[in-house]
Amino acid sequence: MAPLTIAIDGPAAAGKGTLAKRLAAHYALPYLDTGLLYRAVGRRAAERGIDLDDPQATGEVARALDAGEIDEASLRGREAGELASRVAAHPPVRAALVAFQKAFAADPRGAVLDGRDIGTVICPQARVKIFVTASPQVRARRRTEELSAKGRAVDYERILAEVRERDARDAGRLEAPLKPASDAALLDTSEMDIETAFRAACDLVDRALDAERRA
Structure with missing residues (x-):
């Protein structure tokens, strides 16, 4: 099974x-809270002064994301949630993070x-x-x-x-x-x-x- x-x-x-x-x-x-991935991309892009409405630039941030560097506590606020919702609409961001999530979901333990x-x-x-x-x-x-x-x-x-x-x-x-x-x-x-x-x-x-x- x-x-x-x-x-x-x-x-x-x-x-x-x-x-x-x-x-x-x-x-x-x-367990994976996938929203943290998008929050981390939004936060990192904002910190670097990257236009959150730029699909390619935010996509580069997503492809470089290291899950081990994600600080959950700092990403729980309303501001980070709004940033996540903006970058999540971009296909390059989604493509990078979808690949990460699918790899996590393939864990043989479930x-x-x-x-x-x-x-x-x-x-x-x-x-x-x-x-x-x-x-x-x-x-x-x-x-x-x-x-x-x-x-x-x-x-x-x-x-x-x-x-x-x-x-x-x-x-x-x-x-x-x-x-x-x-x-x-x-x-x-x-x-x-x-x-x-x-x-x-x-x-x-x-x-x-x-x-x-x-x-």
Whole structure:
């Protein structure tokens, strides 16, 4: 039987990263937050004064990216997320990082990857695909509370507008737009806390594996 590869997709602040980490630990699988790759490219390009709307220049940054140099803590902020969304629209950036992600997903032990096109582009043959979502209002509230807890002054309405803008940009891009894979299970976390969402995600994985065994 093929290694257990779990593809987790969804928009920002839906909870997919937290779920993916916990699923990786639960099933003892390597984990990759693919959004960090795009954040690292956006941050590095910005630091070097590179035009974020230049596909070729940002593509060169992506091809030179060393995953070992990625500092997760410094890439978690809203600014890095916005930079990532801009560079992710460029085909040269995507080509470089898609190759990296596919190599990671080919791990013979299996893997858990989360992002926005894992089930549709990176791992279309993944044994389990979950599209994690939540309403824009809930996601904006979560992001507002997260930033407030870090002592930052934030405005909910501004965060909500940014969430909707980013959703539109991610869903409307020509290259690998954000959308569920046709065979992905949908998990709406709008009314769930993290424990409830984690149990629901485990149920989806276990049911998929049980279905394979019965087939």
